[in-house]
Amino acid sequence: SAVEAGFTPKPVLRKVLALYDSAAEPTPTDTRLHRFAEMPINYLGFELIYRDINANLPSTVELADYRAILTWFLEPVQKADALVAWLDKALDAPAMRYVVLGEVLPDEGGRLEEATAKLYARLGLSYDNEHLEPGFTAEPLTVDAAMIGFERPLDKVLPDFPILHPLSDPASQLNVHLALATTHIAPRAQGSVQPMAAVVTSPRGGFAAEAFTIYYEPTADRENWVLNPFTFFSKALGEERFPIPDVTTAAGRRIYFSHIDGDGWNNQTEIETYKAAGTLSAEVIWREAIASYPDLPVSVALIGCDIDPQFGADPAATRVARALFALPQVEVASHTHTHPFNWNFYANYDRAAEIGLIDTQQRPMQSWREKLTDRMRELASQTVSVPRANKYIAGSDDLPRSYLKNPFDLGSEVAGSLKIVESLAPVGKKAKLYQWSGDTTPFEAAVRATRIAGVRNINGGDSRFDREFPSVAYVPPIARTIGHERQIYAANSNENTYTNDWTGPYYGFFMLEETLTNTDSPRRLKPFNLYYHMYSGEKPASLAAIRHFLDKARTEPVIPIAASDYAAIADDYFAVRIEQTDASAWSVSNFGELETVRFDDAAALNVDMATSTGVLGATHHNGSLYVTLDRAVNRAVVRLATREAAQAYVKNAGARPQLHDSRWRVSGLTGDNCRFSMEAQGFGRGDMHFATAPGRSFDVSVTRNTELLTSASVTADTSGQLSLALEANAKEPVEVSFVCHE
Numbered sequence: 001s002a003v004e005a006g007f008t009p010k011p012v013l014r015k016v017l018a019l020y021d022s023a024a025e026p027t028p029t030d031t032r033l034h035r036f037a038e039m040p041i042n043y044l045g046f047e048l049i050y051r052d053i054n055a056n057l058p059s060t061v062e063l064a065d066y067r068a069i070l071t072w073f074l075e076p077v078q079k080a081d082a083l084v085a086w087l088d089k090a091l092d093a094p095a096m097r098y099v100v101l102g103e104v105l106p107d108e109g110g111r112l113e114e115a116t117a118k119l120y121a122r123l124g125l126s127y128d129n130e131h132l133e134p135g136f137t138a139e140p141l142t143v144d145a146a147m148i149g150f151e152r153p154l155d156k157v158l159p160d161f162p163i164l165h166p167l168s169d170p171a172s173q174l175n176v177h178l179a180l181a182t183t184h185i186a187p188r189a190q191g192s193v194q195p196m197a198a199v200v201t202s203p204r205g206g207f208a209a210e211a212f213t214i215y216y217e218p219t220a221d222r223e224n225w226v227l228n229p230f231t232f233f234s235k236a237l238g239e240e241r242f243p244i245p246d247v248t249t250a251a252g253r254r255i256y257f258s259h260i261d262g263d264g265w266n267n268q269t270e271i272e273t274y275k276a277a278g279t280l281s282a283e284v285i286w287r288e289a290i291a292s293y294p295d296l297p298v299s300v301a302l303i304g305c306d307i308d309p310q311f312g313a314d315p316a317a318t319r320v321a322r323a324l325f326a327l328p329q330v331e332v333a334s335h336t337h338t339h340p341f342n343w344n345f346y347a348n349y350d351r352a353a354e355i356g357l358i359d360t361q362q363r364p365m366q367s368w369r370e371k372l373t374d375r376m377r378e379l380a381s382q383t384v385s386v387p388r389a390n391k392y393i394a395g396s397d398d399l400p401r402s403y404l405k406n407p408f409d410l411g412s413e414v415a416g417s418l419k420i421v422e423s424l425a426p427v428g429k430k431a432k433l434y435q436w437s438g439d440t441t442p443f444e445a446a447v448r449a450t451r452i453a454g455v456r457n458i459n460g461g462d463s464r465f466d467r468e469f470p471s472v473a474y475v476p477p478i479a480r481t482i483g484h485e486r487q488i489y490a491a492n493s494n495e496n497t498y499t500n501d502w503t504g505p506y507y508g509f510f511m512l513e514e515t516l517t518n519t520d521s522p523r524r525l526k527p528f529n530l531y532y533h534m535y536s537g538e539k540p541a542s543l544a545a546i547r548h549f550l551d552k553a554r555t556e557p558v559i560p561i562a563a564s565d566y567a568a569i570a571d572d573y574f575a576v577r578i579e580q581t582d583a584s585a586w587s588v589s590n591f592g593e594l595e596t597v598r599f600d601d602a603a604a605l606n607v608d609m610a611t612s613t614g615v616l617g618a619t620h621h622n623g624s625l626y627v628t629l630d631r632a633v634n635r636a637v638v639r640l641a642t643r644e645a646a647q648a649y650v651k652n653a654g655a656r657p658q659l660h661d662s663r664w665r666v667s668g669l670t671g672d673n674c675r676f677s678m679e680a681q682g683f684g685r686g687d688m689h690f691a692t693a694p695g696r697s698f699d700v701s702v703t704r705n706t707e708l709l710t711s712a713s714v715t716a717d718t719s720g721q722l723s724l725a726l727e728a729n730a731k732e733p734v735e736v737s738f739v740c741h742e
Contacts, residue, residue, distance in 0.1 A: 012242045012578040012586070013067035016041060016099075017058065018048040019083075024075040029441065029480055032072045036214055037101065038477035040229040041070075043525060045244035046237060047574050050481060053077060057086050060093070068097035068205060068237055072213075076106045084115040091122055097205035098122055099236045101213050103162065123207045124172035125164040125197055132196070134160050136182055141195050144177035148199065150228035151471050152215050159211035166197050174202045175235065178212060199227060206236025214473060223473045230523070243586050243597030243638050245576040247478055247569050248524045249626050250595055252619035252661030252689075255527035256558035257566045258550075259299040259458065260285065261435055261494070262335040264535025265306045266314050271540050281537030282320045288537070289546050290327060295684030296553055298530075299563035300324050301335035301435040302424070304417040305403040311393060318424065325425035328731050329683060331562045332425045333433035334455075337417035339402035341438035343446060346400070351407045358391055358404055397438060414449035432564035435459050436487065447485035456567035461489030462497055463526055466514035475525050478570050488570045491529035492516070495536055495545070502535060509536070509545035522622055527566060528558055559663055560683045568593040585611075585639040591629060595665070597638065599625040606646035608639040609658050616669060616678075617659030617690070628659055632668035632679070650691045651720050657690035657698075657738070660721070664688070664730050677737040686726030686736070694720045698738045702728045709734060713741075 018033045025031040028050035038048050046067070051057055058066075069090060077083055084105070091098050104119040105112050113129045120127040132138055138158045148154065158180065166174050179195035198209040212226050248255060265282040269275060274284055290298055307317045325332050340346060345354075392405035401408070409416075418431045425431070434450040436442055440460030450457040461476035480487045492515060498508035509532070519526040530549045536542040553560060572592035579587045588597060599605060602625035607618045614636030616628040629636045641649075650658045656673040659666065664682030671677055680686065686702070694716055701711040709728040716722040728734060 007582040009579055009581045009587075012240075012580060013065065013095075014046050014576075014578070015066045016046050016048050016237065017063070017066050017069045018050045019053050019057075019069060019071045020050060021073055021075065021077050022052045022054050023078055024073070027482075029482075032074070032101075032214075033070065034477065034480070036223075036225075036473050037070070037072065037229065037233070039472065039475050039525070041233050041237075042477045042573070043230065043244075043523065044234055044237065045242065046233075048477075053083050054079065057083075057090075060089065063090055063093060063096065066096070068099050070099045070101075071104070072101040073103060073106050076108045080105060080107075080112050080115070084112070084119070087119065097203075097237060099205045099233070100207045102208075102210040104207075120164060120207075121167065122204060124167050124169065124174040124200060124202050124204065125207065126167050127162065127164055130163040131160055132163055132180075132182060134158065138180045138182040138196070140178065141181040142176055142179035144175075144199075147177040147228050147231050148212065148226065150226065150231075151224040152226050154212075154226065161196075161198055161209040161211050164197050164207075164209075165194060166200070172202055172204065174200055176200050177232075199232070201232065201235035203238070206232060208232060222469070222471070224471045225473060229472070241599060242578055242580065243588055243599060243627065245573045245578075245591065245594055246524075246596040246598040246626065247566075247573050247594065248527045248596075249598070249621075250559045250561065250569070251628055251663075251665055252617065252626060252659065253557055253559040253663065254520060254524065255566060255569075256296075256530070256553045256556075256560045257299075257491075257527060257563045258296065258530040258553075259333065259433070259435060259490070259563040260301060260531075261437070261459070261533045262301050262303040262306055263339070263437075263533040264538065265303065265320075266317050267535050267538050269538050271537070271543060280314060280316055280320060282324075282534045283316065284537030284543065285534055285546075286320055286324050288543055289550060290324065290330060293550050293554070294327070294329050296550060296560050297329045297331060297562045297683050299331040299333045299433050299435070301333035301433065302417075302421050303335045303339045303402070303437070304337035304412075304420045305339070307420075307424075311403055311405075312390075321421075321424045325421070325429065331433060331564060332421050332429055332431040333435055333563070334414075334417040334421050334431060335435045336437045337413045337420070338404070338406075338408065339437045340400060340408075340413070341394070341397040341402070342400040343436075343439060343442045346408050346410070347443035347445070349408050354400065354404065354408070357399055361391070361394075361399055401438070410446060410449055414446065415453045418453055418455060431455060432562065433458060433567065440487075441480075442482070442487060444483035444485050447482055447487055451485065456488065456564045456571065458488045458563060458567045459490050460487060461491075462493040463489070463491060463519070464493050464497065464515055465518040465525075466511050468511070472525070475519060478573055486571065486574065488567045490531050491526040491566070492519075492531055494531040494533060495542060496533065499542070505541070506539040507541035507545060509542060510548060512545075512549065524621060524624075528553065528556075529566075554684070557661065557663075557687075559665065561665065565593065569595075581637065584608075584641070585637060587635055587637050588614075588629060589635040591631070591636075593631065595629050595631050595667070597627050597629065599627070599640065602640075604643050605640045606643045607658075608641035608646055608649070609655065610649050611637075611639045613637045616666060619660050628666075630667050630669055631665075647691070651693050653693040653696060655692070657692035657696075657716075657722055660689040660691055662686070662688040664726075666736070671738075674740040675738070677735055679733050680730055680736045681733040682730045686724060686728060686730060688724040688726070690716075690722040690724075692716050692720055692722050694718050696720075696722070696740065698722065698740050700724060700726070701737050702726050702730075702734050703737070704732065704734045 178199040436459035614633035
């Protein structure tokens with residue numbers, strides 16, 4: 001069309017500058033922007049870049065890469081004049097959006113009235129330093145139901161809010177989503193009620209007054225969104241359609257991954273069939289939850305000191321580690337060396353201060369039963385357990401780490417612990433992942449150490465979305481930034497939060513089911529992550545919960561991948577580059593391990609396979625279109641067409657079948673419409689579905705290094721669905737080849 005002929009390719013700007021005030025919120029992790037806003041912003045395809053307003057702010061040149069400036073200030077800022085001068089300059093850039101939650105500039109004593117009014121004017125609002133107190137009778141005049149009352153309706157008595165009137169400039173294209181009225185303010189025009197705006201969006205950005213963002217319920221100590229953050233940020237950041245990098249989905253299916261922290265490795269199980277033999281919890285997990293599920297990958301992370309005899313490790317601990325790491329579905333991982341609880345304590349480590357804490361800690365006395373058991377073990381020439389009274393082994397997280405005998409050393413904590421776990425694995429099997437311990441808030445140098453060691457890192461976030469935590473406010477973003485490093489959050493919380501710090505109920509982890517449901521619909525916010533500790537092998541109820549979710553992963557249409565692969569996908573979310581090349585096409589590059597891009601509100605759309613490149617296929621879920629990219633290409637071009645036109649092309653016998661979904665990851669597609677092949681890798685049976693012409697037939701073979709593993713002849717059904725169930729071991733990559741026959 002004429003429009004496309006004159007289309008100038010343009011980059012999709014995914015960065016949003018998140019300004020925070022370290023005087024009120026010391027680090028990005030502490031901010032409301034990170035805790036509440038970042039997840040919905042990530043979901044929409046954007047990345048938050050945090051900058052402290054008390055440090056140097058980006059230059060005008062740097063800002064060219066940004067789509068918007070976002071703030072959520074809570075307290076009056078110290079250097080307000082400098083900030084206002086910087087904002088004035090930054091917001092003069094023609095395409096820069098300004099998104100404000102709370103107040104533009106919290107003020108004490110009206111000193112900043114003029115500057116504040118100027119900032120509100122950029123949002124299309126007039127301000128004269130007045131607030132409406134909750135005692136006044138304000139009532140809603142306009143309520144956009146798509147925006148307001150998301151998880152909690154407006155209160156009958158409205159809270160206090162700044163008095164802001166929409167400016168009458170029609171060029172501002174202001175959308176008022178929540179307008180309030182009161183008889184206590186004189187109308188501007190005779191006989192009319194002057195609306196006060198509390199939530200607005202426009203091509204300039206958006207504003208939501210503090211009282212209409214998150215509601216905190218003090219009696220329950222719970223938060224809920226009044227504002228719909230997905231709708232608000234979508235409109236405030238510009239509802240431009242683009243392929244959203246997605247970390248929840250691969251090959252058209254929801255990702256499943258599992259990882260186990262080593263805590264409780266040496267605990268003795270109470271499960272009847274193993275109890276009498278004094279079996280370790282880790283051995284129960286190995287036998288009951290890992291060896292019996294060869295089709296489900298799991299990353300097992302050992303604490304280095306847990307197998308060290310000087311800390312009382314049972315000789316069985318090492319034997320179990322070797323057996324686990326030898327299993328092909330097990331990924332080797334570290335859960336640290338000495339198990340830090342309080343990572344920040346070690347950012348500026350002081351051994352003398354640590355010893356001071358050790359010396360003040362009360363130790364439990366060794367009971368007569370423990371003394372007797374140790375005497376019996378001595379007589380039988382067995383290892384004597386290290387008593388709980390040992391002052392260098394923490395009995396709780398009151399001390400900064402579990403094993404305190406030797407001074408903390410970041411080298412042994414990261415690279416050293418990875419070396420230990422690798423030494424227990426078969427020759428050539430490398431450690432791939434570092435799983436954070438304790439409070440899971442490592443300092444920058446610790447995260448850097450994992451990257452230098454060549455492994456991915458994960459943990460933290462504690463994602464919950466269930467009857468106890470009934471809000472998306474408890475679903476964290478993809479990651480946490482610490483200086484120049486990035487920590488990838490686990491996708492779901494572990495059993496510790498469901499069992500009240502392992503005090504019971506021990507069946508509590510069954511409640512993960514609710515989070516899995518709520519984070520898949522109406523929006524797929526997270527993958528299916530089964531994350532737990534070795535102490536789950538202690539109790540019958542906790543083991544039953546683990547097995548319930550393993551059985552679920554086996555039967556549901558998920559794609560099982562290693563936890564380090566999820567961490568790689570999550571890392572690569574931040575690297576993806578997107579350029580719009582015409583009205584309905586985008587080039588996507590630098591996507592690395594991330595293989596899915598998503599288009600929302602796309603029930604009537606599909607991929608135009610005839611003119612797209614580096615695309616394997618697509619599938620619909622929740623009204624969104626999930627497009628599978630070929631990870632073997634450096635740059636993919638995704639073009640959209642109407643669903644009818646796209647289907648008509650694929651159902652033509654001259655077209656190559658389009659991937660709908662697969663339990664194995666696929667890439668490296670080569671060949672033509674009749675003879676083509678791809679590399680595949682995965683766990684369990686290779687269930688795959690393709691869309692093609694009804695009745696079309698193919699001979700399919702699965703090979704590895706020219707050795708034939710399995711073959712099949714398949715024919716598409718009357719709707720054009722071609723279904724495969726490949727019985728082959730694809731833990732190591734295989735080649736899947738198709739040859740058509742009439």
